[in-house]
Amino acid sequence: MSVHRQAQRISVPQLMACKGERKIAALTAYSAPFARLLDDALDFILIGDSTAMVGYGLPDTLSFTVEQMAAHAAAVVRSTSHACVIADMPFGSYQESPAQAFNNAARILAASGADGVKLEGGEVMAETTRFLVERGIPVLAHVGLMPQYVNTMGGFKAQGMTDESAQRILRDARAHQEAGAFGVVLEGVAERLGREITETLTIPTIGIGASPACDGQILVTEDILGLSGSRIPKFARQFADVGAVIKTAVEQYASEVRDGQFPGLENCFGVKKT
Incomplete structure (x- = not known):
């Protein structure tokens, strides 16, 4: 007879149930010391591909690998017991096909013990979201300003500032919801758009430079602790030095x-x- 251990960690369904009930608090982490300090206070921890920039000093997120992500995610999982743990899908690890996405997502989750993955992309990536979810991999979608699209977006620029752009991003978010995503990160979008998407979707929206109306917020931990140098992003606040x-x-x-x-x-x- 098998013995089932009761999970103590916040689960993906519990995150989804926060919609309309309470705000979701999240931050990034990629090392054991930080993860231990963040764990009790947060609903989920994201091992962001921002690790490439804040942890490795790289100019963007594009060179981060599946192996690096799995190693950092494993360190965070080993060091926590409360927060749900979500790992970013690195650039080039999921865009080619849903099958490629599944293989790499499965590698990351199997190697780290993380609870789900996050992937960037608009409506065109909804098929991949559906493919992963139908095969048991929870997906947090990411639309709006997408760092992995820095070259096509012409830099880290706010999105949804025109009606045409806003409608496209709204369609992106809806497509991922319909595909089974458990939530959507809205990064660097016009405040009115962040509010509209939050009111439209039935799954949680997680804002980063979006709107106070979002169902939750996420920031890069180094930005709120004064560890990112002299430049603090407009959407962040330094809570300690x-x-x-x-x-x-x-x-x-x-x-x-x-x-x-x-x-x-x-x-x-x-x-x-x-």
Whole structure:
């Protein structure tokens, strides 16, 4: 007889049930220390392909690989027990065909233990969303400003600023809902559009530079902690200056090493107490 362990982690159905009940809070993480600190406070953690930029110092997200995503997602899963964990599908890992998307999504989930994947793309990617969902892989769609489309969009520019663009993005979001996505990330869109999509869809919308009306919000953790340098995106807010705390601690450490104050005998092995 099999023994079923009760899951403690927030599930995808529980996230969906938040629609109209309460707001969803989410952030990104890609390492064990950050994931541990974020876990209790959040509904879900996203291992974003933004890791390429904030973690590796790359100019965009396009060179991140399936292997890298799986490794970072595994670190986050191992270090958490409460928040649902969603992994981004890297550029080039799902656009070729639904079958390619399934193979790579399955690799990421099997290697990491993550609860679902996020993929970018408009109406044209809805078929892929449907293919994955029908085969047991929860999908969080991502429309509006899509970093993996930076070259075709001509940069990181706000979307939905014209009626034509807004209607296209609304169709994109609807198509993913109809395909079975459990939620939609709305990034960098006009506020009125974010509000309209949220009111139209029956699945949660997760805003990042969208609208306060969205069913939830997500930001890059480094942006809210003062770890992204001097430039804070318009859609973010710095809630703490952790960078300054780290800088002060490192300066104190270096000073004490150079002055011979650290390490002390209490930091050494084999020293008898007197």
